[in-house]
Amino acid sequence: MSNQRDIIVREVGMRDGLQMVKDIFPTDAKLRWLQAEADAGIPEIEVCSFVPVHVVPQFQDHAEIVEAGLKIPGLTVSALVPNARGAARGFELGVDKLNFVLSASETHNLKNVRCTTEESLGRLKDIFALRNENPAYAGIDIAGGISTALGCTMEGKIDPTRVMWIAEEMLKLGVSEIMIADTVGYANPALVHDVFRQAADLFAKDVRISAHFHDTRGLGLANVVAALNAGITEFDASMGGLGGCPFAPAATGNIVMEDLVFMLEEMGLNTGVNLEKLISIREIINGGLPESEPLYGAIARAGLPKPKMPEMTG
Amino acid sequence: MSNQRDIIVREVGMRDGLQMVKDIFPTDAKLRWLQAEADAGIPEIEVCSFVPVHVVPQFQDHAEIVEAGLKIPGLTVSALVPNARGAARGFELGVDKLNFVLSASETHNLKNVRCTTEESLGRLKDIFALRNENPAYAGIDIAGGISTALGCTMEGKIDPTRVMWIAEEMLKLGVSEIMIADTVGYANPALVHDVFRQAADLFAKDVRISAHFHDTRGLGLANVVAALNAGITEFDASMGGLGGCPFAPAATGNIVMEDLVFMLEEMGLNTGVNLEKLISIREIINGGLPESEPLYGAIARAGLPKPKMPEMTG
Numbered sequence: 001m002s003n004q005r006d007i008i009v010r011e012v013g014m015r016d017g018l019q020m021v022k023d024i025f026p027t028d029a030k031l032r033w034l035q036a037e038a039d040a041g042i043p044e045i046e047v048c049s050f051v052p053v054h055v056v057p058q059f060q061d062h063a064e065i066v067e068a069g070l071k072i073p074g075l076t077v078s079a080l081v082p083n084a085r086g087a088a089r090g091f092e093l094g095v096d097k098l099n100f101v102l103s104a105s106e107t108h109n110l111k112n113v114r115c116t117t118e119e120s121l122g123r124l125k126d127i128f129a130l131r132n133e134n135p136a137y138a139g140i141d142i143a144g145g146i147s148t149a150l151g152c153t154m155e156g157k158i159d160p161t162r163v164m165w166i167a168e169e170m171l172k173l174g175v176s177e178i179m180i181a182d183t184v185g186y187a188n189p190a191l192v193h194d195v196f197r198q199a200a201d202l203f204a205k206d207v208r209i210s211a212h213f214h215d216t217r218g219l220g221l222a223n224v225v226a227a228l229n230a231g232i233t234e235f236d237a238s239m240g241g242l243g244g245c246p247f248a249p250a251a252t253g254n255i256v257m258e259d260l261v262f263m264l265e266e267m268g269l270n271t272g273v274n275l276e277k278l279i280s281i282r283e284i285i286n287g288g289l290p291e292s293e294p295l296y297g298a299i300a301r302a303g304l305p306k307p308k309m310p311e312m313t314g
Numbered sequence: 315m316s317n318q319r320d321i322i323v324r325e326v327g328m329r330d331g332l333q334m335v336k337d338i339f340p341t342d343a344k345l346r347w348l349q350a351e352a353d354a355g356i357p358e359i360e361v362c363s364f365v366p367v368h369v370v371p372q373f374q375d376h377a378e379i380v381e382a383g384l385k386i387p388g389l390t391v392s393a394l395v396p397n398a399r400g401a402a403r404g405f406e407l408g409v410d411k412l413n414f415v416l417s418a419s420e421t422h423n424l425k426n427v428r429c430t431t432e433e434s435l436g437r438l439k440d441i442f443a444l445r446n447e448n449p450a451y452a453g454i455d456i457a458g459g460i461s462t463a464l465g466c467t468m469e470g471k472i473d474p475t476r477v478m479w480i481a482e483e484m485l486k487l488g489v490s491e492i493m494i495a496d497t498v499g500y501a502n503p504a505l506v507h508d509v510f511r512q513a514a515d516l517f518a519k520d521v522r523i524s525a526h527f528h529d530t531r532g533l534g535l536a537n538v539v540a541a542l543n544a545g546i547t548e549f550d551a552s553m554g555g556l557g558g559c560p561f562a563p564a565a566t567g568n569i570v571m572e573d574l575v576f577m578l579e580e581m582g583l584n585t586g587v588n589l590e591k592l593i594s595i596r597e598i599i600n601g602g603l604p605e606s607e608p609l610y611g612a613i614a615r616a617g618l619p620k621p622k623m624p625e626m627t628g
Contacts, residue, residue, distance in 0.1 A: 151619065153619075153620065156619075184619075185616070185619075186619050188577060188580035188581050189539045189542075189577070189581055190580070190581035190582055190583075191580075191581075215612070216612070216616050217573070217576065217612050217613055217616050217619070218535060218570070218573045218576075218577075218611070218612025218613065218616075219535060219573075219576075219577055219580075219612075221532060221533060221535065221536040222535040222536045222538065222539045222577060224536065225503045225536045225539045225540055226539055228503075229543065252612070252616075256532070259531070259532045259533075262531065262532075262533075263502060263503070263532075263533055263536060266502035266504070266505075266533075267502050267503055267504035267505075268504055269504075297532070298529070298530070298531050298532025298533075298566070299531055299532065302499070302530050302531050302532075302566075305465065305467075305470075305498075305499075305500050305531070306467065
């Protein structure tokens with residue numbers, strides 16, 4: 001089935017969502033979530049970030065989760081890393097892919113990882129050096145993520161030229177993928193089309209390009225449509241929209257995986273995902289979350305259309 | 315300002331929204347809502363439907379509302395009509411525009427107005443005859459609305475060919491506008507692009523074409539993007555997404571006006587609407603609604619981006 005996917009959707013809620021949750025999400029529920037989402041046909045799951053346990057205690061069980069994920073046939077297990085130290089842990093554990101992320105916004109990067117964007121690029125260089133030191137790590141992909149690429153709560157508008165420059169630098173270092181992220185939900189469909197069109201024209205011949213949208217201001221799926229129109233076929237999302245924004249407490253987080261899959265499948269695009277199985281995973285996640293963390297999602301609320309729409313032709 | 319609008323957004327919550335509300339919305343609050351939304355720059359408001367008071371008691375104050383609306387300079391006051399009897403009332407009151415609506419789904423039309431789609435077209439013919447009888451009515455526009463045009467809870471998929479046939483028949487009768495509606499929230503961006511592209515190719519040279527989307531399954535704004543890409547520039551929406559769907563009790567209603575305006579303006583498209591003034595109208599509406607009728611909206615929940623994004627160039 002995976003050979004026939006038109007669109008790759010990647011679960012990031014286990015990382016981008018859970019990192020926001022103060023209560024520890026039980027390892028057992030995480031393991032069931034992982035297995036269930038792989039069973040539903042999700043091809044890639046970002047399972048954690050490799051950061052010190054005292055910074056994000058939520059990922060203290062990362063070794064167990066990674067190990068379990070790697071046993072699931074066909075699943076790509078990825079993890080976020082901000083620096084070489086985190087990457088070293090990822091290499092040791094043998095994840096399939098490391099997602100290195102920096103911010104296009106200098107101010108945001110300084111706040112988030114305490115160094116300039118240029119210094120972050122230096123860290124990415126160190127990560128590649130580390131990978132190249134050990135032939136056992138050769139098969140581990142490194143993706144370059146550019147956060148706040150479509151706007152920043154601190155800097156406002158971000159110049160697309162700067163985003164392209166960062167992508168170019170990442171490409172020179174050897175990333176297999178460029179991920180462009182609207183970290184704080186500032187994007188709009190016109191900007192998305194513009195930035196992703198530029199990125200596709202410049203880089204699509206060399207690397208995969210993926211999109212990471214937040215639904216903070218309700219434009220998440222509209223932005224997906226704009227990115228699709230720009231030729232993008234890989235999207236991050238999270239179950240139930242898990243993952244708020246620390247700068248907008250009442251705002252929803254990542255785009256909702258169930259709604260994304262529903263939209264894509266209704267559009268006649270094959271995601272390889274079984275939507276009913278996917279929706280049923282909300283129960284597992286709800287079971288592991290404190291009551292103060294609601295899950296979002298229009299499809300879960302409204303239900304699938306009935307009678308089922310016949311297959312679209314053409 | 316209205317001369318420079320790129321996009322026309324039309325408020326339908328006062329009709330499509332309130333018709334779903336069982337408690338009578340106070341006339342006084344309706345009048346304040348009307349004035350405030352016109353002040354915010356909304357160019358057209360559908361204020362009621364002309365149906366017997368015993369069918370929809372909510373519109374018992376229609377004469378007062380229409381009269382007040384017609385006094386507001388520059389505002390287009392429209393109303394929905396299902397038949398010649400309703401249209402006669404509209405002509406008498408001198409509304410600016412009558413929106414005649416039938417369903418593309420034969421089953422839905424039979425349930426809703428107890429006649430076939432063909433018979434509904436006959437009613438539209440009667441409405442034009444009525445208008446032509448009296449020179450005083452010559453300036454009143456008649457728009458042709460096609461509901462369930464993108465899917466039906468009873469029939470499922472609707473053949474776009476049928477939608478084009480209805481539009482063609484309406485055009486022959488003399489409508490100034492074709493409104494294509496996703497009444498039950500079954501549309502997806504691919505279908506929207508397909509149907510509106512066909513409609514634009516066939517009819518845009520002769521009439522205005524507008525889109526009416528519901529956000530039942532979260533795809534409302536994504537569908538707007540698809541319609542924009544097909545060249546559509548007129549959209550219905552309702553304040554706070556007022557207007558549920560009787561077939562999906564937990565579902566939200568029309569696309570949210572505030573979110574639509576936010577998206578369009580962020581895209582660099584001028585709606586002529588002051589977003590902050592618009593958002594403040596939610597208070598008036600909340601004050602007139604029973605507590606069981608929540609307003610929706612991502613912008614009202616998350617707030618506008620801060621710092622304010624600088625104007626987009628190009």
